[in-house]
Amino acid sequence: MADALTREEKLYRIRHTTAHVMAEAVLQIFPEASIAIGPPVENGFYYDFQLPRSLKPEDLESIEEGMRTILAGKHPLTREVVGKERAREIFQNQPFKLELIDDLPEDVEVSTYTVDTFVDLCKGPHVESTAEIHPKAFKLLSIAGAYWRGDEKRPMLQRIYGTAWETPKELREHLNWLAEVEKRDHRKVGRELDLFSTHEEAGSGLVYWHPKGARIRGAIEDFWREEHRKGGYDMLYTPHVGKSWLWETSGHLDFYKDNMYSPMELDNAEYFAKPMNCPFHIMIYRTAKHSYRDLPLRWGELGTVYRYERSGVLHGLLRVRGFTQDDAHIFCTPDQVEAEILEVLQFSMNIWDAFGFQKIKAYLSTRPEKSVGDPADWDRATESLRKALEAEGMDYELDEGGGAFYGPKIDLKVQDALGREWQMTTIQFDFNLPERFDMTFVDRDGQEKRPYMVHRALLGSLERFFGVLIEHYGGAFPVWLSPLQVMVVPVAPAFNDYADKVAKRLFAEGYRVEADLSDNRMNAKIRSAQQQKVPYMLVVGEAEEQAGAVSPRTRTGERPGTMSLEDFETFLAGKVREKALL
Structure with missing residues (x-):
């Protein structure tokens, strides 16, 4: 392996090759298996299979033994460029590979990699030889179900997850880390400390806060509200449902309907459970005529919303269907934008510090090719985000063109006690909704103009934040948050x-x-x-x-x-x- 490769590149190649070796070992045990895809992922790899029977945990040991035998052969990895027709011949008995081949553009170079007796449709890269993979530096971890191409209408495949490293010592360290992750799993700790529960029979993805969990939530909400009061925010309470007109006007029924709950028929009209709080805040804004003297308006709400998530992605508190967003919206004039963004960023950092998170990284996303709003407004908004980050001395990654179509944003990712990053805070401009709802204010010159609108979810949602908080502290919360002090x-x-x-x-x-x-x-x-x-x-x-x-x-x-x-x-x-x- 070339010395010029970075550690990340080396690990990528090791894991990619180990996935191929695993697929060969599986085919040795199940020759009639159909193979799907097997990419490297963060800290490891996986491969998806259609097998004649369900795998059991003990099967992983047999597959590992087969992998070690293959590795001992010190086989080279051989790349071959083939046309689509030749590729179809090679994989004529592999329906998932044939589908992938058919979907490739005609002008794309099609390549295969061969290791020992196993040939796979793959663009690489890989190690040069299996001799570069230490036989005691990998481990198969788990078995899961996965729909082909993530589509629940397609076949359910069996996915084998594994991890691979350069040395056995690195593998041991990673396995110890995984053990700590499992020990801190918020679902496990939540049961042990009697904090919350979910009930499939009563509705998937809906959270029941037990008395002890509710005490912690109460402490979080009390702190959140008091800090917002000090920061010049007013609190709002809005309905849980709205007529279809609201969601048609906001655009959610055009772009977001698949993620919304089905409508309810009331008084010959359709009502939808709200997936977001923003249109309700705008309706409050529209009840009065606003002058530049009224702005900025800072409105916050702990508003419960409902979104349809597929059952396969629901996960404890981290992915649910009903959750409470710590929403805030700022309505301001163009000349107030810089000060407001700096203040909201500082406010966010202070809140994260209070909860014990010190390592925070920012991501700045700018205007995509397709967007709404005046480019000058985008430039002003983006510059205010950039200046705020630089004024705070924060490291940030720039995602050119990665913003939503309706405005640029800052995302803050917090690092927990185990070094994992969680995307939490979003500070997002919106040039779409003010236009759709014809929001205005009267400026100094007496002319009606559009206010700038900024969405800000600080914790994201109380449910997901609570899950992260449990895992960060392993249930041993700071004194002020402990359900029993x-x-x-x-x-x-x-x-x-x-x-x-x-x-x-x-x-x-x-x-x-x-x-x-x-x-x-x-x-x-x-x-x-x-x-x-x-x-x-x-x-x-x-x-x-x-x-x-x-x-x-x-x-x-x-x-x-x-x-x-x-x-x-x-x-x-x-x-x-x-x-x-x-």
Whole structure:
């Protein structure tokens, strides 16, 4: 392999070739199998097959053994350029490959790669020989179903996922990382901590917030609303459904209908569950005539929306059909744009910092070839986004032509504790809806003009954000967000009354607190609280009762030392105010 290749290029080739080796090993076990596609992906690879029976986890071990045998042959990877007719001859018994060949443009170069006895339709690139793949640096991970070409009307195939690295050490590190990902999976942690549930029988993709999860959501919403109040935002509440006129005017029925719930017939009119909040905010704007003196208007709403997602892509809290967007819309004049964008970017960064996310990357998307609106407005809007990013000293990637047809945008991706990036905040200009709804304001010269409209979803949705938050902290939330901040533990039943008294006092001060007055032993109560990731346990016995004190312990085992109840209240208030982890 050429020394000039970057690490990413080397891994790409290793993974691409390993996918081909896996396909050969599968065909050795199932000669009648039909092969589909097998690309490298982030951290690994996969290949899709139509097989005579369903795969079992133990099949992966047999396939791995076959792969190691193939690798030991140190086979070269041979590329051959073939025409479409020759390609059809080679893959005459492979219907999925024939379909791919038929879909190729006539002027495209068609190539195959051969490794050992396996020939695949492929443009590469690959390693030069299987000798470059360490037999102990790959692992097959899982089996999943996948529709051919992502179309649920096409055959369901079996997909085998794997990972491959340059060295066994890198593989071990990655497998350890995957184990940590699994341990933090928000669905698993959500069950363990009794935070939320979903119920297929009652409706796919709809989230039920349990009392503990609802406490966290309440803390998030209270913080969100207060910060927006300080930032000059007014709160709105809008309906969950709207007549077809609204969605025809907004364009959603033309461009977005497949993602909307089916209509409801009411009073000889069709009503749709809202997929977005924006048209409702515009309707409020249109109830009055606005002057430049009224602007900017900053309106926020925690608005629940409904979107149809295919059942195959639903995933816990991260991909749902009903969710609450932390929406905000800014309506301003052209000369207010720069200041508003800078302020909203700073506002977003402060919010992310409060939730404990420090590593944030920005992506700036500019005007595509097909767009609506005056190019001068696009230029002004794009420049305001660029200046805001540069004023904040933020690294950003430029996606030339990658904006939506209706306006440029900034996307913010946050990095979690495991180094994964999540696309969360969007700051998006819209030159389409103001035109469609004929929005105006009266400028200084007495002329009616279009306001600039900026969409801003900061957390994205409360459901998805909660899923990311759970995985970021592994359920061990900062004190201010913990569903239960304090558990009071009496050393014996004789001190239950004092434990109850302590709990009631802290509760009266606004803390989320309980006293464990069960018949369990003290150590079992402490272990239970630690398993529930309660930040603080207050152990109380005779000495504490006589002194009006408590003996704190943290969920990680630290013992700060006995302190008066008043001192603990001051200590806890500081932790909440600082948004500390512990």
